[in-house]
Amino acid sequence: MAWQKWKTLLARLLVAQGELLNMQIRKLTHDDLPRASALCLDAFMLAVAPSLSAQGIDTFAKVVAAQAFAERMEGDNLMLVCVPDGVMVGLIELKQGCHVAMLFVAPGYVGLSGPGMQILGSKTRLDSVGEGLTLSL
Template identity: 70%
Template structure:
């Protein structure tokens, strides 16, 4: 397993991985609006646009293919994290999270976790930080992790 920055060549596979994992784990619990919102956010074009901003995007590559993606916005917010369904519980998420947090630029890192991903974020050391919310059909649980200074 190799963790590295997302490149333009990775965009189609990174987008497909996020959409596949989302469709299996999150989409069944959301409205059509939430599914459409995520589809727009996870498109290759949207990833490409965010690459131009202050977003750290890392991928985990194994067996010659992208197996996981994490996006850290402005050095302080986990905007997206997905692991290929057949690679979950094999350390991909842990490695991605560690690599992203090593480059965090804030004392507290936040995430708006999908409800199905809350247990995973708890394993990474995040705690609940507010009430469940909803934005454009996406339902989320605010969470945060205080980093050692």
């Protein structure tokens, strides 16, 4: 199954500052939508929002709203979440199975050698997960 390679990638991304116990990587469900929306918005507000206008923040909030996620789930976007010990700490959304549209990690799980640095800094990891991965920066 194509989503297995992304499950592996997300697992690798979310081992930041020690191992996450009882880590579950799975597809996003409708029950997850409020938490997924909150996770993305929390990370965005901390890391990106301070540099944006109010309009930019409002636009992003609409993109990560639970209803917007639900609509994209009906299309061909693949969304996976990392849920160690019952707490959602990461989300990746892929368009057409190969373009990273979103990648968010809960602020408490990010560090200098954390998830974002691991995916962007390790060509070897990306090559081992799958061919054709694209990421817009």
